[in-house]
Amino acid sequence: MPVPVWVREHGSVDIAMDIAYIPSPSRGVLYLGPIPLRAYAFCIIIGVVVAVWLGSKRWVARGGAKHTVGDIAVWAVPFGLVGGRLYHVITDHQLYFGDGKNPWKAFAIWEGGLGIWGAIAFGAVGAWIGCRRRGVPLPAYADAIAPGIALAQACGRWGNWFNQELYGKPTTLPWGLEIHKVESDGTVIDGVFHPTFLYESLWCIGVALLVIWADRRFTLGHGRAFAVYVAAYTVGRFWIEYLRIDEAHHILGLRLNDWTSILVFIGAVVYLVIVGKKHPGREAPDSIDPAAHGDEVTQSVDDKVDTPVADATPERTDNGSGTPA
Template sequence: MDIAYIPSPSRGVLYLGPIPLRAYAFCIIIGVVVAVWLGSKRWVARGGAKHTVGDIAVWAVPFGLVGGRLYHVITDHQLYFGDGKNPWNAFKIWEGGLGIWGAIALGAVGAWIGCRRRGVPLPAYADAIAPGIALAQACGRWGNWFNQELYGKATTLPWGLEIHKVQPDGSIVSGVYQPTFLYESIWCVGVALLVLWADRRYTLGHGRAFALYVAAYTVGRAWIEYLRIDEAHHILGLRLNDWTSIVVFVGAVAYLLIVGRKRPGREAPDSIDPAAHEDELTESAESEPDVPAGTTAPDAPDSAVTDRDKDLKNHS
């Protein structure tokens, strides 16, 4: 009996002449744009300058991409090294393989460098971009759909994902599987909405909004890992990413509790971004009326001078 299913794209790359346009890369680019856009809006609302988030992202994004790829290659080294493997494939990032744990960790290093250069506190910056990162992950997961990768167990659910692809060893995978890319994409959107709501409701600051994003994401990731069937290392019966989720979740919750007690509330707007004051001075200077060369602005209107002369005459 036929069942309904979600079809997979027949290919994940289009060619503009000799130039390949890869859907996986476009999904990542869209995610970065969304994260910077939302992060900038939140940063300005907190009292920061409008270009700060983008300037720091110039550091954070490349570091994050390198970190994500390194985590994937290290934890799935058997895919690239050993008998019959081609180590150069480790550099083919367009074929998929970005570990979120490495992306966040090394991306934080890049963000720290950018924050130091701008004189911005990293926790405040992390809070501003937290929901945007979750939305970026939601966009990026659709790259897995185009690459027909990281799907789950076989299923007969009407929203199952049809897979038909040729593996590197020549074998063919064909069937209907759990669309784990879709589950995680939807979960990440929910995480972003949760952080936005909690931040408005409880005025989260000092890195707590980011910690909430991390904790909420790891809960969903642990469940989604249970559904996946791609090759992975196991420790005590659990996939490596499950253990990573547990450790990161505990750390994020501990941070929320400790910082919430020691530093409740949010940073003062005038303490987070020195560039915001420069923007205010620039806008103030631009709003002042131009005075023609060789003239000076009057100290007071004519009416004020006339009234003053009358007062002097009455007292004489």
């Protein structure tokens, strides 16, 4: 992680810690023999599992087949990881390219650096491919998975805690985050900062609950539940971004991610209004997942019990001479 802007401008940080603050882990990786087990990766994996689990429950409740969300996630997750890393590398290219930089570090995803904007954009492309293969509409899938994505982000942010990165400005608040580290250039960072990872994690949990409530209250469909997630997340990201001191590009005094949040928020609200007028309510259950109907048909056929067909020829009751036997 580069030296934070605030630290570069004010020198090394050494804030007295007379009260209990949130501690940072002493290490973010454990070794199983020669194999490194990185906490950052585990946080992402846990987030994916939570998103697929909750998304599957919501998809089935909407009338879909129980394996559809997982099948589509096989496409969405790899695309999302690639997109998140690409967005980070492109917007923070100065960290990897130029004099004294190691471009191979751009592939070191375990050291942190995933941009949510790129992850959602590329993840949507992967989800679209998966939806096409399954024959389900992408907006309906997005609605089902939306709160799960928010919870996945909540889990993933704890990876920043293990890596001691993306913290905020110095603070004396009782929930401040202790940071003890020495940067690659020798800069000593020893102080208490805003735990922006925790702020965003809690905000994402709130966003997930908001989407679930709004979806039930207003019977959202056709991608509107996903739009609520996007709009609510960008509001939180805007004010949390203001607290961060890691290096970032600025445009007219605002960090790049602030401008991205503004534009994405406007797009989400416009989508909500337009689609809400065109397609009020939610998709019919039998229209979102052909696999669910197919499973029912297969089950009904398998459950049938073969019954003998009665002989059309009546049984003879005489002795052949026309008199009863």
